[in-house]
Amino acid sequence: MKQYSSLIAVLLILTISCGDTKKKGSSVNSLLETKKGLPPNIVLIVADDQGWGDLSYNGNTNLHTPNIDSLATNGVSFENFFVQPVCSPTRAELLTGRHYTRLGVHSTSSGGERLNLDETTLADVLKKEGYATAAYGKWHNGMQPPYHPNSRGFDDFYGFTSGHWGNYFDPMLEHNGAIVKGKGFLVDDLTNKGLQFIEKEKEGPFFLYLPYNTPHSPMQVPDAYWNNFKDKTLEKRYQGDENENINFTKAALAMVENIDFNVGRITKQLKELGLEENTIIIFMSDNGPNGWRWNGGMRGRKGSTDEGGVRTPFHIQWKNTFKAGKNVRQIASAIDILPTIASLIGITANTKKPLDGIDLSKLLLNDASTLQNRFIFNHWKGSTSVRTQQYRLDEQGRLYDMIKDLGQTLDISNKHPKIKDSLERAKSHWLANTNPMVSVNDKRPFTLGHPAYSYTQIPARDGTAHGTIKRSSIHPNDTFFTHWTSSKDSITWDIDVLESGTFEVSLFYTLANDDERVTVQLNHGENSLITELTEAHDPPLTGMENDRSPRIESYVKDFKPKKLGTINLTKGRNPLVLKALQIPGKRAMDVRLLLFKRIE
Numbered sequence: 001m002k003q004y005s006s007l008i009a010v011l012l013i014l015t016i017s018c019g020d021t022k023k024k025g026s027s028v029n030s031l032l033e034t035k036k037g038l039p040p041n042i043v044l045i046v047a048d049d050q051g052w053g054d055l056s057y058n059g060n061t062n063l064h065t066p067n068i069d070s071l072a073t074n075g076v077s078f079e080n081f082f083v084q085p086v087c088s089p090t091r092a093e094l095l096t097g098r099h100y101t102r103l104g105v106h107s108t109s110s111g112g113e114r115l116n117l118d119e120t121t122l123a124d125v126l127k128k129e130g131y132a133t134a135a136y137g138k139w140h141n142g143m144q145p146p147y148h149p150n151s152r153g154f155d156d157f158y159g160f161t162s163g164h165w166g167n168y169f170d171p172m173l174e175h176n177g178a179i180v181k182g183k184g185f186l187v188d189d190l191t192n193k194g195l196q197f198i199e200k201e202k203e204g205p206f207f208l209y210l211p212y213n214t215p216h217s218p219m220q221v222p223d224a225y226w227n228n229f230k231d232k233t234l235e236k237r238y239q240g241d242e243n244e245n246i247n248f249t250k251a252a253l254a255m256v257e258n259i260d261f262n263v264g265r266i267t268k269q270l271k272e273l274g275l276e277e278n279t280i281i282i283f284m285s286d287n288g289p290n291g292w293r294w295n296g297g298m299r300g301r302k303g304s305t306d307e308g309g310v311r312t313p314f315h316i317q318w319k320n321t322f323k324a325g326k327n328v329r330q331i332a333s334a335i336d337i338l339p340t341i342a343s344l345i346g347i348t349a350n351t352k353k354p355l356d357g358i359d360l361s362k363l364l365l366n367d368a369s370t371l372q373n374r375f376i377f378n379h380w381k382g383s384t385s386v387r388t389q390q391y392r393l394d395e396q397g398r399l400y401d402m403i404k405d406l407g408q409t410l411d412i413s414n415k416h417p418k419i420k421d422s423l424e425r426a427k428s429h430w431l432a433n434t435n436p437m438v439s440v441n442d443k444r445p446f447t448l449g450h451p452a453y454s455y456t457q458i459p460a461r462d463g464t465a466h467g468t469i470k471r472s473s474i475h476p477n478d479t480f481f482t483h484w485t486s487s488k489d490s491i492t493w494d495i496d497v498l499e500s501g502t503f504e505v506s507l508f509y510t511l512a513n514d515d516e517r518v519t520v521q522l523n524h525g526e527n528s529l530i531t532e533l534t535e536a537h538d539p540p541l542t543g544m545e546n547d548r549s550p551r552i553e554s555y556v557k558d559f560k561p562k563k564l565g566t567i568n569l570t571k572g573r574n575p576l577v578l579k580a581l582q583i584p585g586k587r588a589m590d591v592r593l594l595l596f597k598r599i600e
Helices: 002-016 026-034 066-073 087-096 122-128 186-200 246-272 334-344 361-365 417-434
Strands: 041-048 076-078 132-138 156-160 172-175 178-181 206-215 279-285 314-317 326-328 376-380 383-387 391-393 399-401 446-448 455-459 464-466 490-497 501-510 518-524 527-533 560-569 572-582 590-598
Touching: 041 087, 041 246, 066 246, 066 279, 066 314, 087 122, 087 334, 122 132, 122 206, 122 334, 132 186, 156 186, 156 206, 186 206, 186 246, 206 246, 246 279, 279 334, 334 361, 376 417, 383 417, 391 417, 399 417, 446 455, 501 527, 518 560, 527 560, 572 590
Parallel strands: 041 206, 041 279, 076 326, 132 156, 132 206, 446 490
Antiparallel strands: 076 314, 156 172, 172 178, 279 314, 376 383, 383 391, 391 399, 455 590, 464 490, 490 572, 501 560, 501 590, 518 527, 518 572
16 A cells, blocks of 8 residues: 555646646657648537436437447547536636636636636647637637637637527527527537538638537427427436436437537538548537436536536547547546647647646557556535546545446445545645635626727626616526616626727617616716617517426526617726616616627
8 A cells, every 4th residue: 555655646746747748749740641741620529518328329228329429439439538517617628728726717607717818728729730710609718808719719709608598599699799699599500600610611720619508408409309308208217316307308318419410410511521531529528417317327417526427428539540439448537638639730739837638649549558547636616526547535535446336335435544545635735736716716807898809798697786686597697687676776897998998888688668768877987878778678588488397597588789879998997887877667677788899
């Protein structure tokens, strides 16, 4: 056991320090030479809240996912691939190759999902190498420039930047900051954009990031997929004591089959354009399943640092380069994606900060079965677990043999106290080294008016209501403010204007009939704008008509944009304050967001 303790000390140095991405492996250089030096295209597909068990490839007979499965049968599948328990931390890690606890990410909403501005993203790295870059889907690492995806290396962005969305059919979205309306079911729409991008950039190289929004709730999916499940008896069921919501499970699996259809559309186009052999395709999810359902017998779900909350599918295909059908048992992590891609395309990852991930290319290109021993850390809301190749120390200090006990049913810490103590020390060292942020310590304001970008969205999600005003749901991401009954009420945002200028301001609002002629004031520091809402717009709440299972998030409405006028904003930090100076009727407007467009 003394040897084991010494190994732990070595592992600490290897894990906490940056991965080795500064050296170009000779095998990679040789590979690129045989491919005439043409850098491969990259397609990275990330499902939202899909569990490891939500694939037929992993033994789930409840559904069929032939297109995702084919990425494994034609490429490489990682059996033990780990992410973080929830969305924004995982997305930050796969984009940067660094532990999210270093990155300013500590929440999934209201600014806590933002990726620090001194971090380098995978898109930044590839763009410098001449790649065309695009992201279509759920960003979830910052909304206002310079946190916006267009500021983080992506030439083109279409989708939404929030953590979840209220409607998946013809929803309000954005395209490079401008508000637009989606077309059809959202995952289909995002895939359409991806196909158009591939066609446009087929001469390459290109990086297409497709962070899908499903099977995250609300549980909406087209009839063609739902009909396959609504009357189906599920063969695979959740094994634990918690109650499985069968209707929710069916909706989630229907959404996954829709994802599979769209993955097939992407792979089909790559084949038809002759790009398959020079494109690396990755499929993964951002955390464990968003409900209690079959997940290979693992303990935990989304939000948990147990195995079931952080183990995800990870399939990577490079046709005729990676050995088809290879299965890798070596533990790996989302932080490994950036250094691995850098190595595969034969470049040095010149990031501003040292990487935490390691290069997995040897596992992909050679027959090597293992790399260095390591720790993988999972953390969320004060809970931390540690995974090695054989063991997991959970957040309560219990030790499990993950080879023999995937469900974490037998605590073996009393039998192996030295192993437990060593992993406890590793956890303490990691927490001290990465210093996870907590919400109370996040003093970053919301940015407005970046000089390089035309649009800035200031949504209800990021605001604070005062007086009688209420938020439409306790989950902020797709909410609006309502119940505005007093002229003493207000909504404020902590805003830092990055560069002075003149801005056209649009308010996305609803207003009941007979409540017209609300006098609205917007001010920031000494700058103000006053106007009047003369037109009622009172659409009903929507979303429930498409939900297959009751939601916890806010329902939505068809908010109407109203140009309030122009306002001069002075560089600096001040509260942005929205008031209703006069309310002739029962209530003032409901507020979804303010959109600022720089005109000078």
